[in-house]
Amino acid sequence: MSGSKNTKQLRDIKYSVLDLSPIVVGGTPAISFQNTLDLAQHAEKWGFNRYWLAEHHNMPFIASSATSVVIGHVAAGTSKIRVGSGGIMLPNHASLVIAEQFGTLESLFPGRIDLGLGRAPGTDQRTAQALRRNLGSNGEDFPEQLMELLAYFDPSLAAGKMHVRAIPGEGLNIPVWLLGSSGFSAQLAGQLGLPFAFASHFSPNNTLGALDLYRRSFQPSNVLDKPHAMVGVNVIAADTDAEAQLLATTLQQQFLNLSQGNEVPLQPPVENLEDHWSKYQIDALQHQLGSSIVGSPETVKEKMQAFLDDTQADEMMVIGQIFDHQARLRSYEIVADITK
Template identity: 55%
Template sequence: MSKHGLKTPLSVLDLAPVLEGQTPADAFRNSLLLAQQVEKLGYKRFWMAEHHNMVSVASSATAVLLGYIAGGTSTIRVGSGGIMLPNHAPLVVAEQFGTLASLYPNRIDLGLGRAPGTDQVTARALRRDRLAAGSEFPEQVQELQQYLSFDNHTGPVRAIPGEGLDIPIWILGSSTDSAYLAAAMGLPYAFASHFAPAQLHAALSIYRKNFKPSEFLQAPYTMACVNVIAADTDAAANRLATSFYQLFLGIIRGRLRRMGPPIDSMEGVWNEYEAAHAQQMLACSFIGSSDTVQHGLQQFLNDTKVDEVMATAHIYDQADRLHSYELLRKLSDNLV
């Protein structure tokens, strides 16, 4: 059992969603209110993800935003889920997270991904002459580890602050590639099953079978991110989920939009192919009343045996979003 009393620790992934009729500044305030609420509820971590060129996501300057969240909370771990390392010089990431860890000791996590977190045109704008950087991800992680190590105090290039600080590094994945890397490096592994569930089981198996103990971690540690939309009834939750479905439909169609209010039904909004495509990619979604969500999550834990669950909730109304996380926290006491 974790120090928070949960049998399976619960954490939160937030993208600072921008709602129709609102601004990124509103999104930031909503994210901070959410972080403060889930901290009170006993959630373990509050992570934010780096995305670019998306009108519905305001967490592009992730390290800056994490400072705002950490500054407005006091106990919950705050981190990246993740920083897309190929978009950045490892030294800059070491300095940014070294600064965060210096300001908020023992509370900062550094989750790293290899994808650009955006479309290819924007990736070129981000990486300029470094378009092949994704293939250099293992070397970039090692370079970052070197900057954060105490041993680097004699190196020609040093991360100040950052050097010698205890900043847990996680490897993030949405396929099997990063599972091999996390296992070889002896690092904790988080899988993005909230939008890429297809290879979840294969990735977890690869990671566990190939894990090599390290100075950072003696045994495999896994976390899976899932979508959770909980409400007082199944009908209410399914209606709330239509905001999520409309947002995802915009991604499928290449017509990005801010998250809009829920509607009564998706019938006539998406076609059969689009609905099937969305359902396939959102297979790790638990939508419904507390009983419905509990049943689905328990089956997920039985099937995956992950050590920790990270939940994300694309819900339009802030009160409904907070209520969803409250219900999830209450039902988690019954998960084994």
């Protein structure tokens, strides 16, 4: 990949938003959904390409568990920006249900819906059982589930085996993305000629290897004639480096709490993490948050360009887990400004 570096500038690619509809301390899911729509409307105005929502369950700091419903809420309150899932965790669902849900969304909002798919449950074993899926599945049957889903949209892929039809869904052109944090989905996306989105925001050490595997595995399809890779990245931007570093302590606390099984709403920033956590715990954050970009407009621009140099991504999907909604809006506004 080194030979291809420095061929892309920030203005050459598109930028999107990944939203977990965060629930903050003292907040409610209702407030989270209001803030989600407000951010989506601003993102559309600022020129972002996509607005994706993530499926997680049994997490007190994430409100987007009924992902398809929230996608409809966002799409209804916007007019141009693409809206989709980042992602739907397919092992939690019957493929037919997802085909119908996204067929419905595409019918309501033509040409604006994306279906990003992951193979992890996005939750714990007990919650997976509550979702009434087979606990024996560990994601190994994901390729079969995926092909079943694709065939609901395009019955010709089923070679005459399909007896059940997805209505709405059948015959609709809904872009399907594979999401991943390792090589499995990267290789599968390449083999099927699908676009691929990598979760650099929590798996930074696997980023370059997975992107390389995707590109080397890629087979042209009726969807894409060449690889199309998007990378997720935590970006926390503010008017000064110091302010951004303070805001970033919310994200850091989220990961520190998760590492201890302490699932709580999103916490306000703290002046000094060392007052609350050990140096060992804070150093371990680098393993998951090493690619995070935090700082003033100048700092963020420089770091985003370096990340683009390394990844040669076709798109970047920006995640901003920021406690204060106005500060979150400002962070995305800065990203929009520096990437024009």
